[in-house]
Amino acid sequence: MASVEIIGPAPSTYTRVARMVCEEKAIPYALKQSPPHSPDVSAIHPFGKVPVMRHGDFELCESKAIATYLDLSFPGPKLIPTDPRHAALTEQWVSLVNTKIDGTLVRTYLLNYIFPKTSDGSPDRKVIDAVVPAVRQEIELLDRAVAKGGFLAGDSFTFADINVMPILAYLKNFPESGSAIAAAKSLSAYFDRLAARPSFQKTAPPPRPQAKAS
Ligand SMILES: N[C@@H](CCC(=O)N[C@@H](CS)C(=O)NCC(=O)O)C(=O)O
Structure with a gap:
């Protein structure tokens, strides 16, 4: 093949x-x-x-x-379940993350720190301050979701978890999102547990610039 x-x-x-x-x-x-x-x-x-x-x-x-x-x-563990309800919950969380949460947490919040569009290259505080309440709300939403079964969809590891982990990895390194994740006890424990998986370790990106003081 x-x-x-x-x-x-x-x-x-x-x-x-x-x-x-x-x-x-x-x-x-x-x-x-x-x-x-x-x-x-x-x-x-x-x-x-x-x-x-x-x-x-x-x-x-x-x-x-x-x-x-x-x-x-390909053979190997099924990442998208075959059970209808578990499959649908996986799809639901992928959709929630990709159609809403990614927009708030990555495209608006993180990218304003990582690739600021301001003339002096500093993070755009207006944009960041405006999105921080939604950042906190969406981190709390993820915290409640994983509190139930220890995973985003049901009580086992699925593609929904793969889909959110790279986002959480970045969020932990920026001030407002980092403190929101630290306060979200279920989400923090979830992240630490899943971050130990070889699939996560082996795909770690090169170190990124840290948030600049504005
Ligand atoms: N819906 C797409 C989204 C992919 C996406 O937004 N990728 C980003 C990088 S993480 C990108 O290509 N950004 C450049 C752009 O949107 O022009 C997918 O699930 O693959």
Whole structure:
């Protein structure tokens, strides 16, 4: 069988998600670190987003679609459950994270620290201060969700957990989100437990710039 190629930069949360799926299922894969909107990526994703995947002559974009394909095509632990309710809860949490929580926590909050658009390159305090209440609310929502069964969907590890872990890893390193996670006891314990998984350890991105004082 042809080998799997995951295309996208290692710091990207969604690229890490696709890589974690490969690691969890022991799928041999190569990582090609092409940035968003590069020719490699735009040839596969209509909006130039990462990750994209190639497997022989099959090309695919969108992290959840890539995860579904890999989960169905390769042996190893099922990351998307087959039980209807467990599968639906997994899908629900992937959807909540990808359609809402990622927008608040990553695109608005984190990216304002990591890639500030201000003229002096400092974080945009107005944008950050405005989003912090929603950051806290969404971290509390995740805390309540994992308090029930120790995982996002039901009481076992699924793709929903893979999908959120790279986001939490960044959030722990920034001031407001870091203190909100520290106060969220169930979420902190969940993060520490899942961060010990080899799939998480092996896909750690290179160190990122820390928050600058504004
Ligand atoms: N819905 C996409 C989202 C992927 C996404 O937003 N990736 C980010 C990097 S983590 C990206 O490509 N950003 C560049 C852009 O949106 O132009 C997926 O699940 O794969």
